[in-house]
Amino acid sequence: EVQVVESGGGLVQRGGSLRLSCAASGFTYWMGWVRQAPGKGLEWVASVGQDGREKYYVDSVKGRFTISRDNAKNSLYLQMNSLRAEDTAVYYCVRDRGYYSFESWGQGTLVTVSS
Amino acid sequence: QSALTQPPSASGSPGQSVTISCTGTSSDVGGYNYVSWYQQHPGKAPKLMIYEVTKRPSGVPDRFSGSKSGNTASLTVSGLQAEDEADYYCGSFAGNSNAVFGGGTKLTVL
Numbered sequence: 001e002v003q004v005v006e007s008g009g010g011l012v013q014r015g016g017s018l019r020l021s022c023a024a025s026g027f028t029y030w031m032g033w034v035r036q037a038p039g040k041g042l043e044w045v046a047s048v049g050q051d052g053r054e055k056y057y058v059d060s061v062k063g064r065f066t067i068s069r070d071n072a073k074n075s076l077y078l079q080m081n082s083l084r085a086e087d088t089a090v091y092y093c094v095r096d097r098g099y100y101s102f103e104s105w106g107q108g109t110l111v112t113v114s115s
Numbered sequence: 116q117s118a119l120t121q122p123p124s125a126s127g128s129p130g131q132s133v134t135i136s137c138t139g140t141s142s143d144v145g146g147y148n149y150v151s152w153y154q155q156h157p158g159k160a161p162k163l164m165i166y167e168v169t170k171r172p173s174g175v176p177d178r179f180s181g182s183k184s185g186n187t188a189s190l191t192v193s194g195l196q197a198e199d200e201a202d203y204y205c206g207s208f209a210g211n212s213n214a215v216f217g218g219g220t221k222l223t224v225l
Binding site for chain 1: 162214218
């Protein structure tokens with residue numbers, strides 16, 4: 001069974017930065033981040049290809065968030081800058097089995113942006 | 116990148132079947148056979164139940180099935196059981212390497 005564990009969430013002021021990390025087994029896949037605001041639905045945030053070169057983002061985070069991976073460490077990252085109140089959410093690290101079908105999810109890490 | 120449209124709620128009695136719809140456009144649901152469905156129990160992470168419209172990951176009961184017609188995908192849960200009560204989300208590849216989810220449907224087992 002694939003293990004996915006996120007870390008790095010917390011409370012940050014509006015305009016601040018935070019870096020999320022994810023440790024995952026079976027890392028030779030596309031990986032991504034999906035978030036869920038409190039009481040709301042799911043929103044895809046970003047995805048990165050196996051070798052880290054291809055990166056894609058939802059429009060609302062382009063220019064502010066950066067996804068990256070370190071395959072030697074089986075780790076995925078999300079650098080979040082210029083955080084806004086609307087970025088408040090549980091962020092899930094996900095493994096993509098192909099074409100954005102997310103087959104493995106971590107327990108999530110909560111990011112709270114205070115205004 | 117507009118969200119897919121799902122009914123906010125659905126319900127059925129144990130043993131019955133229930134179908135949840137997910138409506139998009141020709142740029143997402145209708146344009147690709149890459150629709151997935153997720154089950155989320157309260158306080159838990161989502162779980163992939165269906166991918167590529169009709170395929171079930173290992174371990175998902177065959178009571179769960181998916182289909183698609185035009186811009187609308189559907190998830191059918193047959194032989195409803197109490198543990199099926201959860202939120203269900205559809206998701207779709209949306210071209211240009213983007214993905215979009217539906218707003219979610221709360222399934223109640225009466």
